[in-house]
Amino acid sequence: AWYAFYASNKIEGSSGYSFEALGDRYAKDSSNAYYAGKKIAGASSYSFEALGDHYAKDSSNVYYAGNKIVGASSYSFEALVGASSYSFEALGNGYAKSSGNTYYMGEKVFSG
Known part of the structure; x- marks a missing residue:
């Protein structure tokens, strides 16, 4: 059997034949989704997609x-690329701000 590895450790139950890395931490195969080499309980590998690193x-x-x-x-x-979890604030009506940037409906509309 073929297995996938994360940080030199075998990912138990993984399928090396269908394994696909989705960035640095997320991955999936024909049966499961994984984060940092650990199976994500209940995740659907068929529809699973990474939205950045976390x-x-x-x-x-x-x-x-x-x-x-x-x-x-x-x-x-x-996921709002470039938004800071420390300064993020929802303003209502589709607007939010973070670290001097303003977003509307998930799109950056002003850089500050």
Whole structure:
């Protein structure tokens, strides 16, 4: 059997034949999705996609660092590239700000 590896460690239960890296930390094969070499419980490998280094989603859930975000909608969730978790503030009506940048409906509209 062929297996996939993460940081020189075999990923138990992985399929080396269908394994696909999705950036530095996320990956999937024909049966499972993984974060940093560990299986993500309940994730659908068929619809799984990475949204940067830490966020990902499938057809039912959103994940941060491989953990399900309870209450997050996979239909509407988007990662805002360049936004800071320390300064991010939702302003309402589709607007948000972070580190001098302003976003509308997930798109950067002003850089400050």
